[in-house]
Structure formats: structure tokens, C-alpha cells
Amino acid sequence: MITRSARQTFKFPVKAAKSSLYLITAAGAATIASQNLGPPLFPISLSDDSTPLTSSSFSDSVRAGLGGIARSSRAIWTIASSVVDYKYSLHGLSQDSEEYRRVLSEVNLRSAKRILQLCEANKGFYVKAGQFVTALQRIPKEYSATLSSLQDQVFLSFDEHPIAAASIAQVHRAVLRDHQEVAVKVQYPGLKQQLKVDVATMSFLSKSVAWFFPEYRFGWLVSEFAEAIALELDFCREARNAEKTAKNFKSNMVIRIPYVFWELTTSQVLTMEFCKGSKVDDLEHMREMGINPIKVAKAVMEVFAEMIFVHGFLHGDPHPGNILVSPEGPHGFCLVLLDHGIYKELDQGFRQDYCELWKAMILLDSNKILQLGENFGVGKYSRYFPLIFTGRTIGSKSNLGRGMSAEEKQNLKQELKSLKMEDISSFMESLPPDFLTILRTDGLLRSLLSKLGASQRVRLLAYAKYALYGLSHNSNPESDNKVMMVVSRSRVSLSYFRLRFFLEVLDVLSLTEQVIRSFVKRFKQALLSAGYLVGNLLPVPTYR
Known part of the structure; x- marks a missing residue:
């Protein structure tokens, strides 16, 4: 019996508690997954017209049920044993003492060995859970060293030091048993709950600003951000996005999408083929490899123009870290497209109208532009589409990509003086969600072209070309x-x-x-x- 005073003075080691919490969560998810993936415990229909249950299927169901009970019981016993070990082994020791640290290390090692035995006994999803915990950097070294042997069941080697780290995940390099190099992307724990809190805070702040300054409304921005990040946290969705993009470009040798290893992928762990290459804005590396940056710029623009105008399935985050240039391919290089978490599937009606808009902007068909503005729901603000996308006013006489004349600039300056923040807020709020993704992507592509030393005319001609392709494109080309x-x-x-x-x-x-x-x-x-x-x-x- 533990006394009241003992319960008050004892503090469970935080770092070890986190490790146990990770394993309990992972093991619980594994148990649920195994139960959902396996046959139901008693799949017996009580209706009169049910198909008779054979003795074989009944025995399989009973065996699966008993196996599930055994696996769950083993997991509960292992974790409970570790909790008791921590509680009694460290009881009465000062956290600042050398003895506490020595005993804590011993308990960590014993607990890690128990968990290793659990994973090896239960196999399947439990091994995955152990591998997931090992990839985290926030666990005691006794856990990472002991559980690293689980990687050997799948990986020939696994680099615990990440080769890349971003806001929601870190990427590790590994080699499978068949010597295939892979990149393992591991999501940081607790992000979904953190996202809810952060989005609620952003929403509150945007509403507060709008309350004090009604013309400054940013609710549309918070909503778009929340939707994009929520999708990015699902690595299974990211894997499906990658496969769909690979299918869309299966005949294009200029672009390469890493292969997904589904047996090593979950909603929080993504395992893909490791592809070598340098960041698309690494001009020095391109010069060393004899690759022309202007040709790379044209290839990037054609790939994204095809996504927008033809496929209607758009990668929404084309920053330089997500596009690699590999010295392989029919033209001396190929593009490797990474990070498929943020995608937008464009509505087919919107895609067709957007193709028409670009055709009208190229030909300076002002009547058509204003008509399409009604379709997009922006009304009078459609007159600014040519300015936003092509750098020309709606009544411009200048040529594509050549900028505006001094007279046009002066007239535009006078016109813009009449615009207020209320007009900008109204314009952004009225845009369809698909348009916001395109605007963001287009902004990133413009910046990339500038870094590669290519003129904006490269971008405009690529858009013109694929807008025409898009107008003739059937949404189901395979048929x-x-x-x-x-x-x-x-x-x-x-x-x-x-x-x-x-x-x-x-x-x-x-x-x-x-x-x-x-x-x-x-x-x-x-x-x-x-x-x-x-x-x-x-x-x-x-x-x-």
C-alpha cells in the first residue's frame, strides 16, 4: 500500500513518461488497427436469411479474437510493469542526485527491453510502433539504442540523424533489406491537437482585427491555411497525392515522383524512394553539372502549367526545397518533385474557365475577361486579372511580358489611388478557394523563375500553351x-x-x-x- 505522503512526494520522470506515452499510444493504435483490419470477433448474422456460418470461418474468427486478446493483454502487462518499475525504483530518490540518474538509466533500459520483447512477440503493427518511437529524438538514449534493433527487421540501416527537418516532420535516410534507399518522413507528435489550438487563436485574432478595423478582414486566409495544414498532417493522403501525380505524368520523362512504400507508411510515417538531386535554385551545382538554368525554368513552368490547366490537380507548395534537379533524364536532367502534402483538386468548371481566362488575357480580350469575372464571382475586380497575372492593364497595348508603357503606368497609378483596403478585402473574400491556391503557387513560381534568371515571358508562354491544351482536354483522357x-x-x-x-x-x-x-x-x-x-x-x- 502506497501512503498518502509517498503519493504526494513522488514525481514520475517526465522524459520516461513521454516515452511510455508514445509507446502506449502507438501500441493502442496498433491494436485498434489490427482489430479493424482483421475479421470481426463474432461475425454472426441473426437474421433468418443469413448465410450459414461454416465451422472453418467460425474457428478462424475465434482464433483471431483470442489472438487479439493475447496481444492486448501482453501490451497492457508490459506497460504496467514498466510504470510500476519506475514508480518503486525511483521512490524516495532526489532528482538532483547522482543515484537518481543512475537508477533512472537502469529503469529506462529494463523498460526498453520489455517493450522490445513485446514488439517482437506481437509483431506486425507493434514492430511499426517501436520503429516509430525509435525515430523520435525526444526519448532517452536507452530506448533508442535498444529499440533500434527493430529497424533491422525492415531496414538494413537507419540514420537516426535527420537529413531534413521542417515544421511538421523530419526526414531520415535508411536502407531496406533489399538495399533499396528510402527516405522516412516522421511527423512530430501532438501536432493535430496543437493545430486546433493555434487555428482557434488565429481565428480569434483575425476576428478581433476585423472588429476594430472592419476593412481589414483576414478570415479567408485563416480558413485556407487551416484546411491546407490539416490535409498536410495526413501522410496517407500525401502518399495518394504522390501516386496520382506520378500517374498523371507517367509519359513525361522530365519529372520524377518518388515511389511510395505502403507497407512502411501510416498517417504519421511516410516511407518513399530516396531520390538524389540538388535544390532547384542551386545555380552553382547546375553549372558544375553543365545544366542550363533557363531550360530548368522552362521545365518547371511546363510541369506546373500542365498540373493547373490540364490535370486540375495542383501541387500547392513549389518552393525550392520541394523541387530537386537530378543530372539524369533525356535532356541531361530531370525534376524530382517532393512533399505532396498540400494539393488542390480544381473543380472542372473552374479549370475550364481559368483556361479561358488565360486565353483572353493573352489576346487582350477585355470583354471575355469581364464575363469570366462574373463566373468567378469577383465582378468589377476582374479588370485587375491581367495586371495580377501578366503585368498589363486590361486595356493595355503593350506586348506580352514587355511591361507597361509610361502612359499606362501613370493611368494605373491614378486608378489604384481610388482603391481602399475594403476593396482588397472584398476581392480576396469573393475569390473561389481554387483561385487562392493558384495565386499562392503562381507567386512561388515567379520567385523561382527570378532566381533561375529566366524572364517572366517563359512563365506566360507556358501558361498560354497549356491553357489551350486544357480547353481541349477531357477530364477522363484514358477513355x-x-x-x-x-x-x-x-x-x-x-x-x-x-x-x-x-x-x-x-x-x-x-x-x-x-x-x-x-x-x-x-x-x-x-x-x-x-x-x-x-x-x-x-x-x-x-x-x-
């Missing part, structure tokens, strides 16, 4: 007749070349106009200079 697909693609290619020719002609005309203006200006200056000289050389007549 199309192959001949019709070839014919359709040929027509789109012809339309694109016509559009490209049209843009080049405009460039030539614009250049010609500039040359003529420059010539006329210089000719006038020459005439004025000649008149000045003549006036000074001729004698001035005098009148008497």
Missing part, C-alpha cells in the same frame, strides 16, 4: 479514342503555334514602331540642329 487524342493534341499544338506566331508578329511590329519613333525623333533633332547651325552661320540682315 478517349487514341486517334482522337492525337488529332486533338495536334489541333491544340497548331493553335498554340498560331498564337505564338501572333505574339511574335506583335513583337516585331512593336520593335518596328519603336525604331520608327526613334528615327523620327533623331531626324527632328537633326533638323533642329541644322537650323541652329544655319541661323548662326548666315549673316543677320540689318535694316536702316
Whole structure:
């Protein structure tokens, strides 16, 4: 019997408690998963029309049920034994003493050995649970050293030091028993609960700001962020996103998606093929490998343009750390796309309208732009679409990617003076959710092109090309007749070349106009200079 005073003075070691908590959680999840994946304990229907249960299926059900009870009992006994060991072994010892630290290390080792025996006896999901705990950096060294042997059942080697660490997970490099190199992404514990608290705080703050300053409304931003992060925390969804993207680009040798090892993947642990490469903005490495950064920029833009306009399935976080350049592939390199947690599946109607919008912006069809603005629900603000995406005003006469004239800049400056924060808030609130993802992705791509030294014209032409492809694209291309697909693609290619020719002609005309203006200006200056000289050389007549 433990006395009241003993219960008051004893403190369970926090670090060890966390380790036990991780294992209890993982083991509990493993038990539930094994029960859900296995047959029900007594799958007997009591209705009159039920199919008779065979003796074989009944015995299998009983065996599965008894096995589940044995596994659960073994887990409960192991954890209970460890808790009792900690409680009595450390009782009465001062946490600041050397003896406490020595005894704690001994108890950690005994507990780790018990858990190792549990995982080896129960196998299956318990081994996964042990591997998950081992990958965490917040456990005592006795646990990580003892449980590391579980990695040997799956991994030939496992680097406990992460090769990458982000806000929600860290990535470890490992080698499977068949010598396949893999990247193991392990999510930090407790993030889902932390997310709820943080989002509630952000929502409260955004509402508070809107209450004091009604024209500053950021609720749309909090909602979009919360939705994106909640999806990113599910590693099984991330794995499915990766597989879908790989399927979409199966015929494209320029892009590579790491293979998913489903048998080593859960909602919080993702195991994928390890792909080598350098970050897409590492210009020095590209020069060493003889890779042209402008060609890389074009490849990146074409991949993401195809995602947006053709597939309608968009990677929403294309920052440089998520795109690698590997010195392999048909053109001397290929792109490796990582981190498939944040994706947006575009509505098909929205995708078609967005294709139409880009076609209209390229051709400066102001009436079509305003009409599509009604479809998107932004009304009068659609006049700013060309400015946002192409850097031209809706009534611009300048060519694609060439910026605005001085006169257009002056007119725009005057127009923007009339806009208030209320207009910006109303515009952002009225945008469809799909549009917000595209705006964010497009912003990241613009920044990346700038780092690679490519002009924005590369981006604009890629969007123009795939907008045309998207307009002819069937949402289920696998069901199309192959001949019709070839014919359709040929027509789109012809339309694109016509559009490209049209843009080049405009460039030539614009250049010609500039040359003529420059010539006329210089000719006038020459005439004025000649008149000045003549006036000074001729004698001035005098009148008497």
C-alpha cells in the first residue's frame, strides 16, 4: 500500500513518461488497427436469411479474437510493469542526485527491453510502433539504442540523424533489406491537437482585427491555411497525392515522383524512394553539372502549367526545397518533385474557365475577361486579372511580358489611388478557394523563375500553351479514342503555334514602331540642329 505522503512526494520522470506515452499510444493504435483490419470477433448474422456460418470461418474468427486478446493483454502487462518499475525504483530518490540518474538509466533500459520483447512477440503493427518511437529524438538514449534493433527487421540501416527537418516532420535516410534507399518522413507528435489550438487563436485574432478595423478582414486566409495544414498532417493522403501525380505524368520523362512504400507508411510515417538531386535554385551545382538554368525554368513552368490547366490537380507548395534537379533524364536532367502534402483538386468548371481566362488575357480580350469575372464571382475586380497575372492593364497595348508603357503606368497609378483596403478585402473574400491556391503557387513560381534568371515571358508562354491544351482536354483522357487524342493534341499544338506566331508578329511590329519613333525623333533633332547651325552661320540682315 502506497501512503498518502509517498503519493504526494513522488514525481514520475517526465522524459520516461513521454516515452511510455508514445509507446502506449502507438501500441493502442496498433491494436485498434489490427482489430479493424482483421475479421470481426463474432461475425454472426441473426437474421433468418443469413448465410450459414461454416465451422472453418467460425474457428478462424475465434482464433483471431483470442489472438487479439493475447496481444492486448501482453501490451497492457508490459506497460504496467514498466510504470510500476519506475514508480518503486525511483521512490524516495532526489532528482538532483547522482543515484537518481543512475537508477533512472537502469529503469529506462529494463523498460526498453520489455517493450522490445513485446514488439517482437506481437509483431506486425507493434514492430511499426517501436520503429516509430525509435525515430523520435525526444526519448532517452536507452530506448533508442535498444529499440533500434527493430529497424533491422525492415531496414538494413537507419540514420537516426535527420537529413531534413521542417515544421511538421523530419526526414531520415535508411536502407531496406533489399538495399533499396528510402527516405522516412516522421511527423512530430501532438501536432493535430496543437493545430486546433493555434487555428482557434488565429481565428480569434483575425476576428478581433476585423472588429476594430472592419476593412481589414483576414478570415479567408485563416480558413485556407487551416484546411491546407490539416490535409498536410495526413501522410496517407500525401502518399495518394504522390501516386496520382506520378500517374498523371507517367509519359513525361522530365519529372520524377518518388515511389511510395505502403507497407512502411501510416498517417504519421511516410516511407518513399530516396531520390538524389540538388535544390532547384542551386545555380552553382547546375553549372558544375553543365545544366542550363533557363531550360530548368522552362521545365518547371511546363510541369506546373500542365498540373493547373490540364490535370486540375495542383501541387500547392513549389518552393525550392520541394523541387530537386537530378543530372539524369533525356535532356541531361530531370525534376524530382517532393512533399505532396498540400494539393488542390480544381473543380472542372473552374479549370475550364481559368483556361479561358488565360486565353483572353493573352489576346487582350477585355470583354471575355469581364464575363469570366462574373463566373468567378469577383465582378468589377476582374479588370485587375491581367495586371495580377501578366503585368498589363486590361486595356493595355503593350506586348506580352514587355511591361507597361509610361502612359499606362501613370493611368494605373491614378486608378489604384481610388482603391481602399475594403476593396482588397472584398476581392480576396469573393475569390473561389481554387483561385487562392493558384495565386499562392503562381507567386512561388515567379520567385523561382527570378532566381533561375529566366524572364517572366517563359512563365506566360507556358501558361498560354497549356491553357489551350486544357480547353481541349477531357477530364477522363484514358477513355478517349487514341486517334482522337492525337488529332486533338495536334489541333491544340497548331493553335498554340498560331498564337505564338501572333505574339511574335506583335513583337516585331512593336520593335518596328519603336525604331520608327526613334528615327523620327533623331531626324527632328537633326533638323533642329541644322537650323541652329544655319541661323548662326548666315549673316543677320540689318535694316536702316
